[in-house]
Structure formats: C-alpha cells, structure tokens
Amino acid sequence: MAKILAVDDSASMRGMVAFTLRGAGHEVSEAENGQLALDAARSGNFDLVLADVNMPVMDGLSMVRELRTMPAYKGVPILMLTTESHTDKKMEGKAAGATGWLVKPFDPDQLLATVKRVLG
Amino acid sequence: MGKATTQRKGDTVRAISLPADFRIAALDEVKASLVEALDVPAVQIDGAAVERVDTAALQLLVAYRREAVARGQAPAWQGASAAMREAAAVLGLVQALELPATTPA
Amino acid sequence: MSKAALAQFQQVFIEESLEGLDTMESSLLELDNGGDAELVHTIFRAAHSIKGGAATFGFPEMSSFTHEAESLLDEVRSGKRAIDGAIIELLLRTVDCLRAMFARAQAGEPLNDTVAEALRNELAAAMGRGAPAGAVQARRNVDQADAWTIRFRPYAGMLASGNDPLRLIRELGGLGELTVTPEFDRLPATLAALEPGECHLGWTIELKGPARRADISGVFDWVEDECDLSIDARHVVTEAAPPPAAAPAAPAPAAAAPVADAGAARAQREASAESSSVRVSIDKIDGLINLVGELVITQSMLDTFREGEIDAARLAVLEQGLAQLARHTRELQESVMGIRMLPIASVFNRFPRMVRDISQKLGKQVKLELVGEQTELDKTVLEKIGDPMVHLVRNAIDHGLETPDKRRAAGKGDTGTLTLAASHRGGSIVVEVSDDGAGLNRDAIIGKAVQRGLISSGEGMSDEAVADLIFQPGFSTAAVTTDLSGRGVGMDVVRRNVADLGGTVTIRSTQGKGSVFTITLPLTLAIIDGLTAAVGEERYIVPLVSIVESVQLKGDAVRSVAGGGELFRFRNEYLPVIRLHDAFGCQDAVRGIDEGLMVVVEGDGTRVGLFVDGLIGQQQAVVKSLEANYRRVQGVSGATILADGSVALIVDIAGLVRLQARRKAA
Numbered sequence: 001m002a003k004i005l006a007v008d009d010s011a012s013m014r015g016m017v018a019f020t021l022r023g024a025g026h027e028v029s030e031a032e033n034g035q036l037a038l039d040a041a042r043s044g045n046f047d048l049v050l051a052d053v054n055m056p057v058m059d060g061l062s063m064v065r066e067l068r069t070m071p072a073y074k075g076v077p078i079l080m081l082t083t084e085s086h087t088d089k090k091m092e093g094k095a096a097g098a099t100g101w102l103v104k105p106f107d108p109d110q111l112l113a114t115v116k117r118v119l120g
Numbered sequence: 121m122g123k124a125t126t127q128r129k130g131d132t133v134r135a136i137s138l139p140a141d142f143r144i145a146a147l148d149e150v151k152a153s154l155v156e157a158l159d160v161p162a163v164q165i166d167g168a169a170v171e172r173v174d175t176a177a178l179q180l181l182v183a184y185r186r187e188a189v190a191r192g193q194a195p196a197w198q199g200a201s202a203a204m205r206e207a208a209a210v211l212g213l214v215q216a217l218e219l220p221a222t223t224p225a
Numbered sequence: 226m227s228k229a230a231l232a233q234f235q236q237v238f239i240e241e242s243l244e245g246l247d248t249m250e251s252s253l254l255e256l257d258n259g260g261d262a263e264l265v266h267t268i269f270r271a272a273h274s275i276k277g278g279a280a281t282f283g284f285p286e287m288s289s290f291t292h293e294a295e296s297l298l299d300e301v302r303s304g305k306r307a308i309d310g311a312i313i314e315l316l317l318r319t320v321d322c323l324r325a326m327f328a329r330a331q332a333g334e335p336l337n338d339t340v341a342e343a344l345r346n347e348l349a350a351a352m353g354r355g356a357p358a359g360a361v362q363a364r365r366n367v368d369q370a371d372a373w374t375i376r377f378r379p380y381a382g383m384l385a386s387g388n389d390p391l392r393l394i395r396e397l398g399g400l401g402e403l404t405v406t407p408e409f410d411r412l413p414a415t416l417a418a419l420e421p422g423e424c425h426l427g428w429t430i431e432l433k434g435p436a437r438r439a440d441i442s443g444v445f446d447w448v449e450d451e452c453d454l455s456i457d458a459r460h461v462v463t464e465a466a467p468p469p470a471a472a473p474a475a476p477a478p479a480a481a482a483p484v485a486d487a488g489a490a491r492a493q494r495e496a497s498a499e500s501s502s503v504r505v506s507i508d509k510i511d512g513l514i515n516l517v518g519e520l521v522i523t524q525s526m527l528d529t530f531r532e533g534e535i536d537a538a539r540l541a542v543l544e545q546g547l548a549q550l551a552r553h554t555r556e557l558q559e560s561v562m563g564i565r566m567l568p569i570a571s572v573f574n575r576f577p578r579m580v581r582d583i584s585q586k587l588g589k590q591v592k593l594e595l596v597g598e599q600t601e602l603d604k605t606v607l608e609k610i611g612d613p614m615v616h617l618v619r620n621a622i623d624h625g626l627e628t629p630d631k632r633r634a635a636g637k638g639d640t641g642t643l644t645l646a647a648s649h650r651g652g653s654i655v656v657e658v659s660d661d662g663a664g665l666n667r668d669a670i671i672g673k674a675v676q677r678g679l680i681s682s683g684e685g686m687s688d689e690a691v692a693d694l695i696f697q698p699g700f701s702t703a704a705v706t707t708d709l710s711g712r713g714v715g716m717d718v719v720r721r722n723v724a725d726l727g728g729t730v731t732i733r734s735t736q737g738k739g740s741v742f743t744i745t746l747p748l749t750l751a752i753i754d755g756l757t758a759a760v761g762e763e764r765y766i767v768p769l770v771s772i773v774e775s776v777q778l779k780g781d782a783v784r785s786v787a788g789g790g791e792l793f794r795f796r797n798e799y800l801p802v803i804r805l806h807d808a809f810g811c812q813d814a815v816r817g818i819d820e821g822l823m824v825v826v827e828g829d830g831t832r833v834g835l836f837v838d839g840l841i842g843q844q845q846a847v848v849k850s851l852e853a854n855y856r857r858v859q860g861v862s863g864a865t866i867l868a869d870g871s872v873a874l875i876v877d878i879a880g881l882v883r884l885q886a887r888r889k890a891a
Binding site: 056068074118 | 234235237238241269270273274276277278279280281282285288292295384385386387388389391392395396422446447450451
C-alpha cells in the first residue's frame with residue numbers, strides 16, 4: 001500500500017482523510033500547513049500528496065510549487081482538496097504543478113476511489 | 121532499489137540494468153547510460169528488477185531503441201519484469217520496445 | 226467509514242468551525258476598527274474551511290450558505306470589491322446565523338430556517354446575483370455508444386504535473402476493451418535531445434464496450450488543458466436529450482433578516498455543548514505524562530522496601546520516598562485539575578460584538594476593555610459564568626453608562642468605558658464588570674424598594690445595604706423597561722446563578738462615578754476548601770467561602786421567637802439560628818448553646834448562624850455527587866470521603882437557608 005501525505009489545516013478534514021486512507025491500508029502522515037508538509041516530504045518518500053489549498057503559514061499552491069522543485073517529487077501525484085468548482089481556480093492549481101483535484105465535499109468512498117485512481 | 125548500473129564487457133558488449141524504481145525521478149541517470157551505450161555495438165538491457173515504471177521511462181527506452189536501430193545496432197533484452205511488460209502493453213509499446221514475451225530464466 | 230467514526234469527526238468539525246466563527250467575528254470587528262488587509266485573508270480562510278468541511282461532514286445547507294459569504298470575501302480579497310460597514314455588518318450576521326446553524330446541528334434540528342434563507346438571499350443579492358440558481362446546471366450531452374475512438378496527445382509538460390498517461394489509459398481500460406496505438410511523430414530524432422521529464426508520445430485508442438462520453442472524458446478531466454483530446458463515438462446507441470436547463474429562479478427580494486442575537490445564539494450553542502469535550506494543550510498532557518513517570522519511579526523505589534530489614538539508614542530513604550510520593554500526588558492532582566482549566570478569553574471574546582450591538586442600539590458610545598483574558602478557570606465554571614456576565618454587561622450599558630449628552634453634562638468624555646477584568650485571588654477567581662457611568666442612585670433605589678415593599682424606609686441603611694437591594698427578587702431601577710434588559714431576568718437571578726456555582730456577587734458604586742460588580746467564584750467545582758464540623762457522631766463540611774466567622778456564645782445570647790425560631794445578635798443585626806443537628810436529625814449532638822459553636826455563614830445573600838458541636842479543622846474536599854450516587858438531598862451539595870475513610874456531607878448553605886425558610890413558613 002502507498003505512503004500518503006495528508007495536508008490540511010482543518011483537523012477534522014485531515015482526520016477524516018487519514019482515517020479513511022488508513023482504513024484502506026495506506027500509511028498516512030499528516031501535516032497542518034504547507035511548510036510542515038515540505039519538511040515531512042523531505043524526510044519521507046511519499047507516493048501521493050493530498051493538500052488543501054487555503055492554509056495558514058504556507059498555502060497549498062506555494063507548497064506544490066516547492067514540492068515540484070524537489071527531484072524526488074517530479075512525478076509524484078499531488079491532489080488538491082478544493083471547494084472550488086470554478087475552472088480558473090482549478091487551473092491555478094494545475095499551473096502550480098498539481099496533478100488533479102478532489103472537490104469538497106467528498107465522502108470516504110469518493111476519496112478512496114480517487115486515490116486508487118491516481119495510484120494506478 | 122538499485123540504480124541503473126552499467127557493466128563493461130570489453131569494448132563490444134554493454135549491459136545495462138534498469139533500477140527497481142524506474143520512474144521519472146530516476147531517468148536522468150538512466151538516460152546518461154543509454155546515451156553512452158549508443159556508441160557500443162552490442163547492448164544488453166536488463167529490466168528484470170523493475171518494480172515501478174512510468175510512461176516517461178518507457179518513452180526513454182523507445183527513443184533509445186529508435187536511435188540504436190537507426191545506427192544499425194540491435195539492443196537485446198536480458199530480462200523484463202512483469203511490471204514493465206504490463207505497462208508496455210497498456211501503452212501499446214510492446215512492439216516498439218520488442219519486449220520478450222517472458223523473462224528468460 | 227462507520228457512522229460512529231463520521232460522527233466523531235463531525236464533532237471535531239463543529240468545534241473547529243465554532244472556533245473559526247469566533248476568529249471571523251473578532252477579525253471582522255478588528256477590520257471595522259481599521260484593521261489591515263491580512264484580516265480579510267484570515268476571515269476568508271475560516272469561511273473557506275467551514276464551507277469545505279460542512280458538505281463533507283453532512284451539512285450541505287451550511288456549505289451552500291457559506292459559499293455565498295466566501296464568494297463575497299473572495300471579491301474583497303482579490304480587490305474587486307472594497308470592504309465597507311455594510312459588508313462587515315452582513316458578514317457579522319452571517320457568523321451569527323452559522324453559529325445558530327451549528328447549534329441546531331448539535332441539537333439534531335433542521336439546519337435551515339427563515340433567517341438563514343433570508344440572509345442567504347441577501348448575500349446573493351450583495352454579490353449582484355439573484356437567489357442562487359440551485360445545483361442544477363446544464364449538463365453535457367450524455368450520449369452513449371458501444372465503441373469509441375479516442376485521440377490523446379499530451380502536451381510536453383503533462384508528466385510534470387504528476388499525470389501519467391499510463392495511469393489514464395489503464396483507467397480507460399476499466400470502461401471496455403482497448404486497442405492502443407502509439408504515435409511517435411513528436412519524439413525527438415536523437416536520444417540526446419529527449420528531455421526525459423517531457424511527454425512526446427501520443428495515442429489513438431479504440432475502446433470497445435458500452436460507455437458514456439462523460440465516463441471517458443471523466444478519465445481526462447484533470448488533464449483537459451494539458452493535452453489534445455478528441456472522443457468520437459463509432460456506434461451510437463442512444464442519444465438522450467439533455468435535461469432542460471432549469472429556469473433561473475427570480476431574484477428574491479433582499480428581505481431584511483431579523484437581527485439575530487449573537488448572545489442568544491452563542492448561549493444556545495454553549496448550552497448544548499456544555500458536557501461535550503475539552504481541548505487540552507499538548508504542554509499540559511506532556512506535564513502529566515512527566516509526572517506519571519516520576520510517580521512510577523518513586524513507586525519502584527518504594528517497592529524495594531518490601532524485602533530486607535529496615536534499619537535507620539533505610540528508614541531515612543523510605544521517609545524521603547514517601548515525601549516524594551506525597552509531592553508527586555499533589556502535583557498530579559493539580560495537573561489533572563489543570564486539564565479542566567481554560568482561559569476566560571473564550572467568554573470575554575463574545576463581548577466586543579455584544580457591546581457594539583447594544584451600544585449602537587441605545588445610541589451610546591462605549592469603549593470595552595478586557596483585562597486578564599488568560600486567567601484560567603474550570604471548564605464547568607467557565608460555561609456557566611457567561612450568562613451572569615452577559616446580564617451584568619447589558620445592565621451596565623443599559624443602566625450604568627450614560628448617553629453622550631448626559632456624559633458631557635456631567636463633565637465626562639462622550640465615550641464611556643466598560644471594563645471586564647478577571648484575576649485569581651487565592652483559590653478563587655474574581656471577575657469584575659465595571660463602568661464609569663452614573664453609578665447607583667441611592668434615593669431612587671430606596672424609593673423603588675419602598676414602593677415594592679422590600680423595605681419600609683431607607684433610614685439608617687448603609688450604602689452597601691442599599692446597593693444590595695438591587696439583588697432582591699423583582700427589583701428593577703429602570704423607569705422604562707428597555708427591550709434589552711426587559712427579559713424577565715433581574716439581578717436576583719444573576720445572584721442565584723452565581724450562588725449555584727458556589728460564588729458571590731457584590732456591587733460597589735459611587736454616584737456619578739460608576740459601578741463595579743464583582744463576581745467571586747471557586748476555581749473549580751470539583752474540589753472545595755471547607756471546615757469540618759462535628760455534630761454528634763457525624764461530620765459535615767462547611768464551604769470556606771460561605772463562612773463569615775465563628776463565635777462561642779453565652780447561653781442567653783440566643784432568644785426564641787414566636788413561631789419556633791431562634792435568633793441571636795451578631796454585630797448590628799439579628800440572625801436566625803439553624804441547628805445542624807435538627808436540620809439533619811443527628812443524635813447525641815450538643816444542645817446547649819454555650820457548649821457548642823455558632824458558625825456565621827452567608828448563602829444566597831442571607832446570613833444565618835449554623836450551630837454545631839465544634840469545628841475540627843480545615844481540609845480540601847473532593848466533591849462526590851450525591852445525586853449521581855444516591856439522590857438529591859435538600860441542604861446538601863455533595864459528599865466527600867475523609868482521611869479515615871468515613872463519609873462527610875457537604876453543607877449547601879443557600880439550600881439550607883431555603884429549606885429553613887420553608888419549614889418556618891409551614
């Protein structure tokens with residue numbers, strides 16, 4: 001099973017994501033902002049990063065841009081957890097280097113399906 | 121996870137082992153070995169250890185083979201893992217890569 | 226995810242959302258006072274988190290509601306819209322409305338109500354749109370076919386976003402049987418020219434199997450701007466007409482939503498959350514773990530004394546160990562109690578908004594000052610101190626502080642100052658609500674009290690005693706009952722609520738200068754300081770806070786009065802006597818007044834003499850609920866276990882006074 005990094009400043013959202021993914025047998029690390037996520041990413045080789053867009057300290061987009069400069073995260077899928085259904089917001093995420101997005105609200109099944117999809 | 125290793129057998133035969141994690145992050149190194157191998161008449165590529173592979177990796181192999189063949193060489197497979205063969209099949213690249221049907225023992 | 230697990234995250238979500246709303250509120254207020262642009266981001270983030278979580282955790286109504294507010298904030302954030310008082314007001318009401326919605330969510334009631342609906346329309350109107358057109362959007366053609374040709378040519382940069390054609394085509398394989406033909410035309414001529422991180426391949430894919438166009442394009446939805454994609458049906462099965470686009474609803478009139486009462490909504494939320502959970506800082510938990518570690522070490526050290534002779538040297542070590550054990554136990558007790566201690570800031574923070582609303586309504590100018598917000602107190606006390614404070618603050622603005630005209634006439638500045646201050650004093654927490662307003666009007670109070678029949682005349686009454694009259698049931702000094710304080714709640718209720726928490730409320734006032742209301746409360750309800758009193762064979766704990774003094778009286782100091790009661794003179798007043806042995810039916814108790822002790826106590830604003838055999842000593846008592854373990858007993862607030870293992874009841878002075886009053890009346 002995969003090593004996944006869940007980044008969200010909301011403890012409930014992060015908890016729900018981590019709980020669901022652990023239940024599916026994944027190894028999940030949690031970070032509560034982009035800066036902490038980068039620290040975690042440097043020390044662990046994650047197969048997938050799930051990140052909120054709006055976070056204090058360092059937002060999701062800046063985090064993705066930083067991650068993409070790290071050789072080990074060149075091709076690693078990064079999904080943005082976003083409430084934005086507007087195309088331009090999603091495109092902002094894509095432009096920063098995100099793989100795709102998961103639009104909130106999502107339920108655990110949707111989350112697992114998307115993670116399964118992106119891990120191939 | 122092994123890196124791409126190049127083994128010199130005199131000046132005529134070159135063996136290249138592909139790494140277990142044969143994906144985008146590992147390709148600069150593999151590419152360097154392959155570019156070097158273009159100058160060697162006989163090259164054997166071993167993909168038996170490959171566990172994870174992506175499109176970029178197979179694209180690199182395709183580009184290498186095309187140039188090698190154009191130069192009149194015949195790169196041979198020493199082995200190809202199931203993961204590699206499955207990925208090549210999905211991308212329709214089995215033919216272009218001339219992958220062996222099964223890994224020789 | 227199981228229901229229980231979801232519910233658990235729901236609770237966390239609600240708690241963090243309420244915190245988020247507090248942040249939104251305080252930031253909006255700061256913005257109103259000329260705060261900087263960073264505040265807008267903070268507010269936006271809070272709204273955004275609530276919106277995202279709400280739908281995920283099963284509150285779609287809240288999500289769509291927050292969406293409107295968020296859109297508004299987004300325009301402010303991106304500079305498309307300037308923030309003004311009207312928007313702040315609208316957003317503040319949104320905060321109230323969401324709080325009320327969360328309260329309903331916790332109570333399991335329907336989330337939407339007319340206030341929410343009206344406000345939502347108002348938000349939509351503010352965005353220059355009508356009512357939100359619902360979730361129905363014109364959907365793409367849902368044509369279906371049993372064979373498709375897909376041409377997929379990724380742009381060079383697609384791999385860098387983590388999207389791998391391998392994954393996409395594999396996923397496509399889930400829809401049917403694939404025939405995949407690669408295209409190499411874009412591949413560089415030489416290997417050296419190939420940038421391994423870029424994609425130069427393309428594919429034509431034949432898909433056999435019944436599939437909808439949406440299923441196929443869904444596979445590519447993350448990469449639609451990173452590739453050329455064409456999806457062509459080869460065998461068309463059906464072509465369903467797209468559903469008619471829903472006619473956009475007519476813009477609803479921007480109904481003025483009734484002003485939601487922030488205090489009420491909050492009170493509702495707190496009432497329902499009273500027994501829920503407590504958030505503890507990691508530091509406190511680490512401290513506890515540390516202490517438990519020490520305790521384990523001490524215990525294993527003491528364990529070595531199980532074997533071998535204990536000589537003088539070892540005895541010294543043993544004594545040292547026992548002293549250590551005592552110290553760690555005491556520290557552990559303090560730490561565990563500390564877990565329940567929270568800063569009073571969470572109560573204080575509701576007041577800036579309330580003061581703003583009330584003072585605007587009354588046309589008064591009020592500056593609010595908060596002092597000692599970090600003062601910690603027990604969570605149970607914290608939850609219950611809010612209502613009395615709300616009442617005192619309302620009262621101070623309504624009756625204490627004057628209008629700018631009157632203030633000028635009195636030679637004061639236009640703006641009145643209201644101060645909330647919290648501090649620790651010994652084992653108590655003291656909360657003061659003070660204002661620099663008109664102060665109490667002695668004559669007006671006496672006049673009213675006489676009119677109400679509370680007193681016959683004010684002659685000879687100290688200022689203190691006069692001020693105390695406002696705490697009498699049914700007393701109100703306002704000539705006209707305003708809609709703010711006219712809630713059928715008087716100062717007597719404030720005093721009773723505080724008394725129920727084992728505390729007292731007093732007032733100091735100077736006419737023309739202002740008033741200070743002082744609430745004194747125990748830090749915790751779990752442990753009380755008390756004196757142990759002996760009554761016959763029984764032991765009772767009398768809470769230290771209610772003890773005024775204890776006196777040894779001569780036999781003739783107590784007089785019987787008509788109706789069976791007894792009185793004694795204490796300083797300048799006559800106090801009724803409650804014989805504890807009578808009240809609780811104890812055998813073998815001392816009956817002669819000169820053989821026992823009279824403990825003067827105060828409860829519910831009334832002083833009485835409690836007659837006991839004697840006082841044994843002072844101790845801290847861990848309160849055990851009698852109600853939970855036995856049943857409610859009049860005049861007793863709980864029980865505790867004494868050092869010798871016997872049980873002592875804790876005397877509820879206020880309850881005892883009421884009990885006695887009833888007996889006398891009967």
